[in-house]
Every structure is written in C-alpha cells, then in structure tokens.
Amino acid sequence: MEYFLEVSLVGLAVGGVYALIALGYVLVYKTTRVVNFAHGNIMMFGAYFFYTFAALLGLHWALAVVLTLVASAALGAGIERVVLRPLLGRPAISVVMVTVGLAAVLHGAAQMIWTPGDFFLPSIFPDAPIIIGEMFIPSNTGYGFLVALAAILIFLVLFRFTRSGVAMRATAADQVAASSMGVNVPAMFRLAWIYAALSAAIAGIVVGSITTLNPTMGLIGLSVLAVVILGGLDSIPGAILAGLIIGWLEALTGFYLGGAYKDVIPFVVLIVILMIRPYGLFGTPEIERL
Amino acid sequence: MSIGNFKERYQSDEAIWRTPASRVWFGVLLLALAAFPFIGNSYHLFIACLIGINVISATGINILTGYTGLISLGHAAFMGVGAYSVAYLSNHLGLPFYVCLPLGGLLAAAVGLVVGIPSLRIKGLYLALATIAAQFILGFVFNEWESVTGGGRGVSLAPAEIAGLKLSTEFELYYLIVAIMIPMLLFARNLFRTRIGRAFIAVRDRDISAEVMGINLLHYKLMSFALSSFYAGVAGGLMAYFFKVVTPEQFSFGLSIFFLAAVVVGGMGTILGGIVGAIFMTLVPEVLDAIIHAFGPGAIALLSPAREIVFGLLIVGFLIFEPRGLAEIWRRIKRAYELWPFRN
Amino acid sequence: MGKILEIENLSLAFGGVHALDEVSLAVEEGSITAVIGPNGAGKTSLFNSVSGFYKPQAGRIVFEGSDITRLKPPRRAALGLARTFQNIALFQGMTVLDNIKLGRHVHMKTGLLAAGFYLGPAQREEMALRAEIERDIIDFLEIDHIRNLPVAVLPYGLRKRVELARALAMRPKLLLLDEPVAGMNREETEDMARFVLDIQQERGATILLVEHDMDVVMDICDHVAVLNFGRVIAAGPPDAVRENPAVIEAYLGVEAAHTGEAASPRHGGPG
Structure with missing residues (x-):
C-alpha cells in the first residue's frame, strides 16, 4: 500500500501523455471520420525528428523542437495530400486500411533511416525528480505530464476559438452543411492531419524522453486506441479522462503483476468497452441513418 | 475470339467452371500441382508449401474482410490459436494430424466467435479495434501460458503421420497442404454460390437493407468471424507441422498486416483474389531477399524494414490505384484475350 | 376482405x-x-x-x-413484409441476379456446411430459386437483358426496378x-x-x-x-x-x- 499512491501518481502522469496522443486520434476522427492506425508511427517520427535535430545535428533543444514541429506538420500535410486525398468518397474500410499500410511504411522507413537500435533523446527537463511529500516522480515523467497538459490546452483553445478551429468543428458536425457555408472541407481535413501530427510530435518528444527511442515506439499508439475508445472516439474531454484512467491502470498492473500484464491491460479494457459501451464514456452513439 | 457462351440449363450457368475450356485449364492446373514436387528443388517446394498455407489463411481473411466487410487486424493470432492447439493435441493427447487440424480450426473458430461478439453492439469499423485487441491479448497468452505454449521458447511437435508414413519432408508436406487447400478453396467458392455467401456480401454492401431482406446481421457477422478463424486455425496448424515448432513471434501483428495486404493486393471479395494475393505476397520477400543479397552482406540488415515498406506501399498503392486488386487486372487481361481482335 | x-x-x-x-x-x-x-x-x-x-x-x-x-x-x-427505399438500397457489389436472389434469403434453408459442400439439397434449392426468379420476376419486370450486370452500372430507373424485383422475390x-x-x-x-x-x-x-x-x-x-x-x-x-x-x-x-x-x-x- 505504501507504494500505491506513488505508483498511481506516476501512472496518472503517463496518462496525461496518453491523453495527448489520444487527442491526435480524436482530431482526425472528428473531422474526417477515419481511425488513423498510423498515428503511433507519426508520433515515433516526431521523436526521431527531434533526435535528428537535437542529437545528430547538435542544435539547441528549443530550436530543435521548433524544427521538429515544422517537419511533423509537413509530414501530416503530406500524408493527407498523397495518401488520403485520393480516397475521398471511398468506403471507410478502404481509408482505414490505407492508414494500416501507411503505418507499415513508416515503421519500415524509421528502421531504414535511423536503424532499429535504441537511442536516448538529449534531456530537456531538469535532472532532479519531482518530490511531492514523500513521493518521487521521475523528472521526465513529471515534466512530460506538464508539457502534455499544456499542449492539450493549447489545442483546445485552437480548436475552440480560432476561425479555422470553428470551421473544423463545423466540418466535424456536418460536412455537407459546412461545405455549403463556404468551409473548404479538404483544407479542414489537411488542417486536422497537421494538428494531429503536431500533437503527435510533442507526445513523441515526451515519450522518447521518458523511455528510449526506437522504431517500436509506434506500438504505444495502438495501446492508446483503448484510451480513445474508452473516452469516446469523438470526445476530447473523454480522451483526457480516459488517458488518465488507462495510465493509472497500466501503472498499477505493471507494478503489481509485471510488465507483460501492463502491456496487455489496455487491450483488455478496449475489448470490454467495445462490448459494454462501444461509444465510450462521452462519445455520441451513432445514429443510424437511412 | 469466342462470341458467346450459351447455356440450356441454369445449372450450367451457375457452375464454377462455366466453359469447357475453363474445365480443361483446371484439369491442367491440378496435374501441374501434382507434378510440381518432381520438378522443383527443395527451395521451390519450401516456398510452394508456404504459399499453400498462406492461400488457406488469406482465403479466411478474405471471407471476413473482403466478403463481409469487417477489417481484421488479428488474423495471425487466430492462426496462432490453431497452431498451439495442434501442438498441444498432438503432444499431450497423441492425436493424429487429421484430427488435430480440424480441431485446431474449430478452436480458432470458437475464439473468433468470442472476438466477434462486440458486433452485437458496434458497426464495422470499430470491429477492427476488437481484432487488434484480440491480436495483442492472444499474443500475451501465447507468451505467458507456459504450461501449454512453452512461453517465449515455444513448443516443438512430432511430424504428422498417416498409416505409419511420416510426413516430415517438404515433398510429403506439399501434398498434405495441397490436399487440404483445394477442398477448402472449393468450400469457400461454393459458399458464394448460395444464400449464405450472398448474405455475407449483403452485410458488407448495405447492412441496413440486408436486415429488411431478413438477414440477421449479428448471426452472419459471427458466422463470418468463425469461418474466417477456422481457415486461419487450419493454416496455423499446417504451419505447426511444417516448421515443427510453434513460437509466439510467428504470429505477430506484422503477420496480420501481411494477410490484410494479401487480400488488398490480390483483390477483396473474390476467391481468386485471396489466392493471387497470397502467392504474390509470399514471393515478394523472396524477390526482395534476392535483390538485397545482390547488394552484398552489408545490406542484409535492410531486409526486414524493406519488406515492411514494400508491404505497406502495396496496400496503399493498390487501395488508391487498383482497389479491386490483381484479380481485377487478371480479369481484364482475360477479357481482352477473349474479345481479341476487338477492343473491349 | x-x-x-x-x-x-x-x-x-x-x-x-x-x-x-x-x-x-x-x-x-x-x-x-x-x-x-x-x-x-x-x-x-x-x-x-x-x-x-x-x-x-x-x-x-x-x-x-x-x-x-x-x-x-x-x-x-x-x-x-417487404419494402423498397426512397434512395435505393441495392447491394452495389453484386449482380442484378444476386440482388434478386437475396430477396428469397429468409425463405431458404441451406446451412453453412451444406452451402460450402454444395450438396444435393443446397444445389436443388439454388436451382429452384433461379428458375422461379427467371419465370416470375425477371421476365415480368422485363429486366432479362441486365440480369448479369453489376447494379452499380445501371441507370436510375432500372435500379428502381431491380429493387422492386428484389422485394418481389421476398414473396x-x-x-x-x-x-x-x-x-x-x-x-x-x-x-x-x-x-x-x-x-x-x-x-x-x-x-x-x-x-x-x-x-x-x-x-x-x-x-x-x-x-x-x-x-x-x-x-x-x-x-x-x-x-x-x-x-x-x-x-x-x-x-x-x-x-x-x-x-x-x-x-x-x-x-
């Protein structure tokens, strides 16, 4: 019991990062109705971009972060233009499968470009752990949580209050109506992919700082599917709450049962949620239209 | 050119091989399959066996994804269930392969049914998530349930045996695999000449009006899951006899993607598509292998990533440019040939 | 009445x-x-x-x-009880004939195994269905020239007719x-x-x-x-x-x- 609180706290911190990853799924799903199975690997690319700029090119970390964001945005926009745009109007099953293919390409490409080995990202955060009372939270996890939280807030503000954010929400609500009101729907799709790639890049840097960097990092994206479904595919508050819940559950199972259990628990949650409440905590139950 | 193909009975109009020429070609194909082991070397046979197993499995995922429209990202895990079941039944209960293989298939089908249960509540796309969860949960079970699966090291099993004859070389296994593959392909083909197959397609194309036709969606989605997993389970069981060892890595998420790629590339929703896709996708790594070896030993590390990139690009490319796959290209070529010298 | x-x-x-x-x-x-x-x-x-x-x-x-x-x-x-839809809900990936056959689905009996092995009863049931559809529906609605076409290529008016044919097949x-x-x-x-x-x-x-x-x-x-x-x-x-x-x-x-x-x-x- 003495470790329970500490483990929980670390789990919640990791959960904040999951929420940020989940946000990327939700942004793309809300706007384009696609579950993007390549999201985890886009995050992994973000981490490698940062590694390239900060470690390989030796740039100052702040500059490296900016360049990483630029590169990731370009990646997101490029994917949307080259892979998704030609499939507009095709059955959803094709679009979803194309993201599966994309995930394979990105995973292979990362191994080819950066080798399959493990790397450490240059540290951004202070070395000293965060101490709350008698509990230690590892520095990278704690500061990572704060960064994720800040990033989520920024995206929420963007989504809620900017002109393009409103247009994106309109697209999410009703594509045809939005289009007839003068919203450029394909441009909104591109913007959703860019936002998703940006959030993924930040998540990638944080995750890469907490663990090591290697091409399998993208698999985290698959565990985060549990977060997305638990929260409700189209709900941002849902993603945040579910991120915390899954992070916490993972930490507890990892601590009490071991690593293998920790890795599988999100998928158990995923399948249970699909069976009992498929639209998640806050998602909209899909209305059948004839 | 042939100007037409006239029938006097509906039976001949609905036959699998509708022209005398196609029946002759099928006979030639069977003969070629029977003669192949006497012509090919052991490497050829090895690849041929692998293709046969993959054709069975790809046909399974084609039933679920191609015909019923439910994406599966956990097909490899169902193969794993078949493989481990066969290994267990053979090692611990001493059952012969002709009992183990169908049982392995049935156990996989049972697991498939469980994974399909969410279709009670959710629509097509979400089911893909259930299959991903199945992939990782079953992978966990393969790794952790050591008393049955041998954990990370896996289990080995004795060769299949019939009437005192051990089927252990590629030569013998080839005939076993082909003898199982052909009836399973015919079974699938027949299915889509009847109400059951039509119901699967109806679920895929328009699930709302399928209900008005009296089709119970849940019933057919579950049936499709079970059938697809049965094919996977039998293919996995054959893999166990073929490699004589079963390990968790054999049934990774990557293999699930491989089979999804196979039906996309071959052509979803046609039996020919599953066959062509499995052949093509089995040969791609071999060709890549040859190319990369030509670059010298330093390039070997690139093999596995190159494979993944090519698989991924094939999925993306076919979905964008030829969504009906190689089978459609083949159909067009055949049609052009039939109509020659006129343009289609 | x-x-x-x-x-x-x-x-x-x-x-x-x-x-x-x-x-x-x-x-x-x-x-x-x-x-x-x-x-x-x-x-x-x-x-x-x-x-x-x-x-x-x-x-x-x-x-x-x-x-x-x-x-x-x-x-x-x-x-x-059969119906057609305002926006036509045919099965796009199938031929006209298969669409119509689907209408009979609920009145047919062939199960999974019989279907896969295409045994005598399964085959007879399918052939009887084909004959009935040809006689009572395809000729009646004058769609014999399109029976083997995929519905996706048909013009609107014919699709409506095929949808009616499918509903009729439900008896x-x-x-x-x-x-x-x-x-x-x-x-x-x-x-x-x-x-x-x-x-x-x-x-x-x-x-x-x-x-x-x-x-x-x-x-x-x-x-x-x-x-x-x-x-x-x-x-x-x-x-x-x-x-x-x-x-x-x-x-x-x-x-x-x-x-x-x-x-x-x-x-x-x-x-």
Missing part, C-alpha cells in the same frame, strides 16, 4: 420533434394504399416504423392480426414502396405504375406506398391517407381526399384554401 396492417395510435419522437403523433391507419388486404403529405410530414418515419428501423414510443403495429411493434426487421421480413404479403416513381420520366413512371397494378392484381399482394406524384396516386390507389406534421389529417378514397379542404390547406397553405383558388393538389408538395 380483412385488414392486413393496422397501425394504432403510433407516436414517434426524435428529441423534441414529433415525427409521428398518434397515427392510426389501416390497410385493407389486397388494396393499394397511398400515404401522401408534404415533405417532413412523417411518411418515411411511418415506413421505417413499420419495417422496424425506428422504435415508436407509443402505439401498436399489427400485421395479419399479430403485434409486430417490437419485432426486429429480419423477423418482419420472414412474416412477409411479400405486404409490399411497402417508398416513392417508387420519384425521379423517373413519364415512360418509366407509366411502366412502374403498370407493374404495381399487376403485382396487386395478379399476385394478390397488398401495397402500401409513399408517393409525391399525384397522378400516379390518383390513378392506381384504392385508398389514400394524408399526413401532415405527423398526424393523419384525412383518409379515404382518392377523389374524396382530393376535395378535402384540410388537405388542400396542408399542401397550398391557409390563404389558398380560404380564397378558394386552389385546385386539387395535383403535383403535390415540392420535391
């Missing part, structure tokens, strides 16, 4: 919107009955309730004397047609009207249809019910309904009704 379908006090609401408000309607066996009304009057909601897609909050739907209000759509199909006792002639030219409309009359007269099926084309409604229907804002505002033989002031008002607005300028609502509401 008895009533084949009785709808009693049916109410259906989406959120605060009352799509159907205490709707009662009876369909005489062997008749052609039309439901008309301006857009948004609740016609399609009524159809969707009868075929089982919407769950009404109150009221009953009785088909051949048994309450089907809570039955799922596939069960209703088995009882002999319906009650056939619901949702705007059977919408979007058709005169010739296609006449063909379709002729088919509908033949189905009623030669096959003894009862037909309930929603339609905006008043010429067709007045020509072929025995009975007309008018919906407006989710309520039945008039019902009776076509001629009586045409003269009903409430109907004229619903179609043309209050002023027209009062000034008496309105003629009969011949071409119905917009769209």
Whole structure:
C-alpha cells in the first residue's frame, strides 16, 4: 500500500501523455471520420525528428523542437495530400486500411533511416525528480505530464476559438452543411492531419524522453486506441479522462503483476468497452441513418 | 475470339467452371500441382508449401474482410490459436494430424466467435479495434501460458503421420497442404454460390437493407468471424507441422498486416483474389531477399524494414490505384484475350 | 376482405420533434394504399416504423392480426413484409441476379456446411430459386437483358426496378414502396405504375406506398391517407381526399384554401 499512491501518481502522469496522443486520434476522427492506425508511427517520427535535430545535428533543444514541429506538420500535410486525398468518397474500410499500410511504411522507413537500435533523446527537463511529500516522480515523467497538459490546452483553445478551429468543428458536425457555408472541407481535413501530427510530435518528444527511442515506439499508439475508445472516439474531454484512467491502470498492473500484464491491460479494457459501451464514456452513439 | 457462351440449363450457368475450356485449364492446373514436387528443388517446394498455407489463411481473411466487410487486424493470432492447439493435441493427447487440424480450426473458430461478439453492439469499423485487441491479448497468452505454449521458447511437435508414413519432408508436406487447400478453396467458392455467401456480401454492401431482406446481421457477422478463424486455425496448424515448432513471434501483428495486404493486393471479395494475393505476397520477400543479397552482406540488415515498406506501399498503392486488386487486372487481361481482335 | 396492417395510435419522437403523433391507419388486404403529405410530414418515419428501423414510443403495429411493434426487421421480413427505399438500397457489389436472389434469403434453408459442400439439397434449392426468379420476376419486370450486370452500372430507373424485383422475390404479403416513381420520366413512371397494378392484381399482394406524384396516386390507389406534421389529417378514397379542404390547406397553405383558388393538389408538395 505504501507504494500505491506513488505508483498511481506516476501512472496518472503517463496518462496525461496518453491523453495527448489520444487527442491526435480524436482530431482526425472528428473531422474526417477515419481511425488513423498510423498515428503511433507519426508520433515515433516526431521523436526521431527531434533526435535528428537535437542529437545528430547538435542544435539547441528549443530550436530543435521548433524544427521538429515544422517537419511533423509537413509530414501530416503530406500524408493527407498523397495518401488520403485520393480516397475521398471511398468506403471507410478502404481509408482505414490505407492508414494500416501507411503505418507499415513508416515503421519500415524509421528502421531504414535511423536503424532499429535504441537511442536516448538529449534531456530537456531538469535532472532532479519531482518530490511531492514523500513521493518521487521521475523528472521526465513529471515534466512530460506538464508539457502534455499544456499542449492539450493549447489545442483546445485552437480548436475552440480560432476561425479555422470553428470551421473544423463545423466540418466535424456536418460536412455537407459546412461545405455549403463556404468551409473548404479538404483544407479542414489537411488542417486536422497537421494538428494531429503536431500533437503527435510533442507526445513523441515526451515519450522518447521518458523511455528510449526506437522504431517500436509506434506500438504505444495502438495501446492508446483503448484510451480513445474508452473516452469516446469523438470526445476530447473523454480522451483526457480516459488517458488518465488507462495510465493509472497500466501503472498499477505493471507494478503489481509485471510488465507483460501492463502491456496487455489496455487491450483488455478496449475489448470490454467495445462490448459494454462501444461509444465510450462521452462519445455520441451513432445514429443510424437511412 | 469466342462470341458467346450459351447455356440450356441454369445449372450450367451457375457452375464454377462455366466453359469447357475453363474445365480443361483446371484439369491442367491440378496435374501441374501434382507434378510440381518432381520438378522443383527443395527451395521451390519450401516456398510452394508456404504459399499453400498462406492461400488457406488469406482465403479466411478474405471471407471476413473482403466478403463481409469487417477489417481484421488479428488474423495471425487466430492462426496462432490453431497452431498451439495442434501442438498441444498432438503432444499431450497423441492425436493424429487429421484430427488435430480440424480441431485446431474449430478452436480458432470458437475464439473468433468470442472476438466477434462486440458486433452485437458496434458497426464495422470499430470491429477492427476488437481484432487488434484480440491480436495483442492472444499474443500475451501465447507468451505467458507456459504450461501449454512453452512461453517465449515455444513448443516443438512430432511430424504428422498417416498409416505409419511420416510426413516430415517438404515433398510429403506439399501434398498434405495441397490436399487440404483445394477442398477448402472449393468450400469457400461454393459458399458464394448460395444464400449464405450472398448474405455475407449483403452485410458488407448495405447492412441496413440486408436486415429488411431478413438477414440477421449479428448471426452472419459471427458466422463470418468463425469461418474466417477456422481457415486461419487450419493454416496455423499446417504451419505447426511444417516448421515443427510453434513460437509466439510467428504470429505477430506484422503477420496480420501481411494477410490484410494479401487480400488488398490480390483483390477483396473474390476467391481468386485471396489466392493471387497470397502467392504474390509470399514471393515478394523472396524477390526482395534476392535483390538485397545482390547488394552484398552489408545490406542484409535492410531486409526486414524493406519488406515492411514494400508491404505497406502495396496496400496503399493498390487501395488508391487498383482497389479491386490483381484479380481485377487478371480479369481484364482475360477479357481482352477473349474479345481479341476487338477492343473491349 | 380483412385488414392486413393496422397501425394504432403510433407516436414517434426524435428529441423534441414529433415525427409521428398518434397515427392510426389501416390497410385493407389486397388494396393499394397511398400515404401522401408534404415533405417532413412523417411518411418515411411511418415506413421505417413499420419495417422496424425506428422504435415508436407509443402505439401498436399489427400485421395479419399479430403485434409486430417490437419485432426486429429480419423477423418482419420472414412474416412477409417487404419494402423498397426512397434512395435505393441495392447491394452495389453484386449482380442484378444476386440482388434478386437475396430477396428469397429468409425463405431458404441451406446451412453453412451444406452451402460450402454444395450438396444435393443446397444445389436443388439454388436451382429452384433461379428458375422461379427467371419465370416470375425477371421476365415480368422485363429486366432479362441486365440480369448479369453489376447494379452499380445501371441507370436510375432500372435500379428502381431491380429493387422492386428484389422485394418481389421476398414473396411479400405486404409490399411497402417508398416513392417508387420519384425521379423517373413519364415512360418509366407509366411502366412502374403498370407493374404495381399487376403485382396487386395478379399476385394478390397488398401495397402500401409513399408517393409525391399525384397522378400516379390518383390513378392506381384504392385508398389514400394524408399526413401532415405527423398526424393523419384525412383518409379515404382518392377523389374524396382530393376535395378535402384540410388537405388542400396542408399542401397550398391557409390563404389558398380560404380564397378558394386552389385546385386539387395535383403535383403535390415540392420535391
């Protein structure tokens, strides 16, 4: 019991990062109705971009972060233009499968470009752990949580209050109506992919700082599917709450049962949620239209 | 050119091989399959066996994804269930392969049914998530349930045996695999000449009006899951006899993607598509292998990533440019040939 | 003749919107009955309730004397209820023939194993179906030239006809047609009207249809019910309904009704 609180706290911190990853799924799903199975690997690319700029090119970390964001945005926009745009109007099953293919390409490409080995990202955060009372939270996890939280807030503000954010929400609500009101729907799709790639890049840097960097990092994206479904595919508050819940559950199972259990628990949650409440905590139950 | 193909009975109009020429070609194909082991070397046979197993499995995922429209990202895990079941039944209960293989298939089908249960509540796309969860949960079970699966090291099993004859070389296994593959392909083909197959397609194309036709969606989605997993389970069981060892890595998420790629590339929703896709996708790594070896030993590390990139690009490319796959290209070529010298 | 379908006090609401408000309607066996009304009057909601897609909050739907209000759509199909859709819901990946065959699904027996092995009974069942469809449906609806084409390549008018063929294959006792002639030219409309009359007269099926084309409604229907804002505002033989002031008002607005300028609502509401 003495470790329970500490483990929980670390789990919640990791959960904040999951929420940020989940946000990327939700942004793309809300706007384009696609579950993007390549999201985890886009995050992994973000981490490698940062590694390239900060470690390989030796740039100052702040500059490296900016360049990483630029590169990731370009990646997101490029994917949307080259892979998704030609499939507009095709059955959803094709679009979803194309993201599966994309995930394979990105995973292979990362191994080819950066080798399959493990790397450490240059540290951004202070070395000293965060101490709350008698509990230690590892520095990278704690500061990572704060960064994720800040990033989520920024995206929420963007989504809620900017002109393009409103247009994106309109697209999410009703594509045809939005289009007839003068919203450029394909441009909104591109913007959703860019936002998703940006959030993924930040998540990638944080995750890469907490663990090591290697091409399998993208698999985290698959565990985060549990977060997305638990929260409700189209709900941002849902993603945040579910991120915390899954992070916490993972930490507890990892601590009490071991690593293998920790890795599988999100998928158990995923399948249970699909069976009992498929639209998640806050998602909209899909209305059948004839 | 042939100007037409006239029938006097509906039976001949609905036959699998509708022209005398196609029946002759099928006979030639069977003969070629029977003669192949006497012509090919052991490497050829090895690849041929692998293709046969993959054709069975790809046909399974084609039933679920191609015909019923439910994406599966956990097909490899169902193969794993078949493989481990066969290994267990053979090692611990001493059952012969002709009992183990169908049982392995049935156990996989049972697991498939469980994974399909969410279709009670959710629509097509979400089911893909259930299959991903199945992939990782079953992978966990393969790794952790050591008393049955041998954990990370896996289990080995004795060769299949019939009437005192051990089927252990590629030569013998080839005939076993082909003898199982052909009836399973015919079974699938027949299915889509009847109400059951039509119901699967109806679920895929328009699930709302399928209900008005009296089709119970849940019933057919579950049936499709079970059938697809049965094919996977039998293919996995054959893999166990073929490699004589079963390990968790054999049934990774990557293999699930491989089979999804196979039906996309071959052509979803046609039996020919599953066959062509499995052949093509089995040969791609071999060709890549040859190319990369030509670059010298330093390039070997690139093999596995190159494979993944090519698989991924094939999925993306076919979905964008030829969504009906190689089978459609083949159909067009055949049609052009039939109509020659006129343009289609 | 008895009533084949009785709808009693049916109410259906989406959120605060009352799509159907205490709707009662009876369909005489062997008749052609039309439901008309301006857009948004609740016609399609009524159809969707009868075929089982919407769950009404109150009221009953009785088909051949048994309450089907809570039955799922596939069960209703088995009882002999067939329908077509306003926006045509054919199976795009299949040929015309396979689409029609699907209509018989619920009355066939072949199970998974028999199907896969294509055993004697399975084969006989399929062949009997083929022969029946060719004889009773494909020839009747004059679609023999397109039987092996995928429906995706067909023009709109033919698709409507294929959808009717599929519904006929269900051997319906009650056939619901949702705007059977919408979007058709005169010739296609006449063909379709002729088919509908033949189905009623030669096959003894009862037909309930929603339609905006008043010429067709007045020509072929025995009975007309008018919906407006989710309520039945008039019902009776076509001629009586045409003269009903409430109907004229619903179609043309209050002023027209009062000034008496309105003629009969011949071409119905917009769209």
